[in-house]
Amino acid sequence: MEEVDKILIHALRQSGTGVAEDIQSVKQFTSELIVEAVVRCVRVINPALGGGLSPSLPPGMSARFRVGMGLAQACQDLGYKGEIGYQTFLYSNEPEIRALLMFLVEKLPRESAEASDQPAGQSNTLHRTLFITYRSRKAARLQKRIQEQLSSAPGTPSPGSGGAGSGGAGSDLAQLLLSFQGAGPGDLLPKGTHFTHTQKFTFTQVTLMTLTLTQVTHELKERERANQEKEDSLQVKRQTVELLPDAHNNLAKLQTLVEASAKRLVGLAAQWEKHRDPLIQEHRRLKELCTNQDVESSRQLSEIKDLHEKIRETAEKAKKKESVYKQLISELENLPKDVSRSAYTLRILEIVGNIKKQKEEITKDAKKDESVRKSYKYLAALHENCSQLIQTIEDTGTILREIRDLEEQIETESGNKTVANLERILADYKAVREENSALGSKVREG
Structure with a gap:
């Protein structure tokens, strides 16, 4: 929004609005600006x-309301x-x-025609003075050159001579210059430069x-605007005078209207507090949760x-047992192939016996060692x-999302001022009451 505000402020300055240099955002705009x-x-x-329309706010509240409307x-x-009102x-x-100013700036003409709607400042006055000075000097130089050329031309009389024989062409040219430029008889133009100078x-x-x-049109607009302002002021005064015969009833109606507005403002403030307190309590509860x-x-x-x-320690033990198992397999493969069946039978019986012993030892250890039994329980409870x-984690994410939504709502309410x-x-309401009191005192004194 910062770039948008800069563009808007630049466009407003181009249209003639007195935006101060320290104002960089629409948020800094006052009601007057x-x-x-x-x-x-x-x-x-x-x-x-x-x-x-008046570009400035009047001091009275009723006049301000009319200007806003x-x-x-x-x-x-x-x-x-968009929604708009006073x-x-x-x-x-x-x-x-911001939305209203963007709409108006988009409606502005692309040319620099808005400059004609502004009063002539020091720059325009200076340009006009320089132009008039330059024009007078150039006219003097041109007049001097014409006199020199006419005086040096053969058969052309000087401005002071009045010869009858050769004065026909000179007098015709002098009359032509007089009708064209409004100068004296001496300000004559040569024939070859007549069209150029014309x-x-x-x-x-x-x-x-x-x-x-352009200047007259602008002055006319300014005077029309001033007349319109005076007519508006006259209309207000006329309405005030019309209200004077029944001042008591009118003051009572106005007082009733003001009191109703005050009650409405108080009701709005109460509604805001009513909505604000539950939100704050909910935010605190969610934060604690x-x-x-x-x-x-x-x-x-x-x-x-x-x-x-x-689990990591158990996995390491399993790896060690796996390595022992592989070692036993390799030893088994290296055993001679001609071992008798009775040897295999004895080996199998020995392994079975060892397994039974291991089971008995595991059972004894499980009964004696509480940590082993808890390990099994922890492993089962892991999933x-x-x-x-x-x-x-999902519930936490949901709560964080709700908190962000609430924070955004709080920021939105804060941005609405x-x-x-x-x-x-409330301040304007007090000002209206003071104006009403002043009007009432004037009516009573009258």
Whole structure:
């Protein structure tokens, strides 16, 4: 959003909005700056629609509400489809303001036509002064050159001579120059440069008239806007005067309306607190549950590590027995092939006896050694613990996802500046009450 805000601020500065250099984000826009930016953009997009809009907020709350409603209606007339009202400008919301400014900037014309809607500053005045000075000097040089060429031409009289024989062509040329340039008889042009100087002079006059027309048009728009503001002020005063005959009832109605607005604000604040407290409690509960599950997971991981260590030791013992088995197999293969059947029988009986002895020893060890019996139990419980661990990890992931969702909701509510807007609404409510008190005192004094 930082790049988008920079583009928006640059476009607003180009349209004539006085955005300070230290403002780098839409979040830093005040209500006054938002109103000015919207009015400037509307004037550039549609001068007829924005001519009656004021770029500054008046001090009175009722006038501010009217300005906000007028701006909202103008934006809707331009085709804005989003939700908009006076609260958009007086109690700004960063996402809504960014969307509105993006819409207006996209509507701005691609050419630099917006410059004609701005008042002439020092730069335009300086350019105009330089142009007039340059034009006067060039006209003086051109007049001097014409006089020199006419005085050096054969058969052409000087400005002071009045010869009858050779004065016909000179007088015709002098009359032509007088009708073209409005200069004295001495400011005569040579025949070969007549069309060139006529074209230059015409172009200069057209340029000058265009600049004058632009300035006059701009002054006319400014005066129309000032007249519109005065008419609006007059309309407000007229409505105020109309309310004076029944001032008591009107003040009672206004007081009722203000009290209803205050109750609505209090109700909204109570609803916000009602929604906010359960969310905070749920967040704390989930955080505590997550902490407990982390402790339980750490304990189970420790047990699993112990079981893995025992499994590793058992695997090493199995490898040793496997090596012994292979060694016995190799020794068996190296035995002579002519061993009698009785020898095999005795060997088998010996092995069977050894197996029985080993079973008896294992049984005795299992009865005596508690660790061996626990090893078997741990091995059996390993699979069950692994499944429980997987389930615990899944539950932990679900809880973390819910926590992230709650944090995003909290960040969204914080970005909407709900608390700040409520404070500003309460401040405006107090200002309205003060204005009502002032009006009531004026009515009682009158």
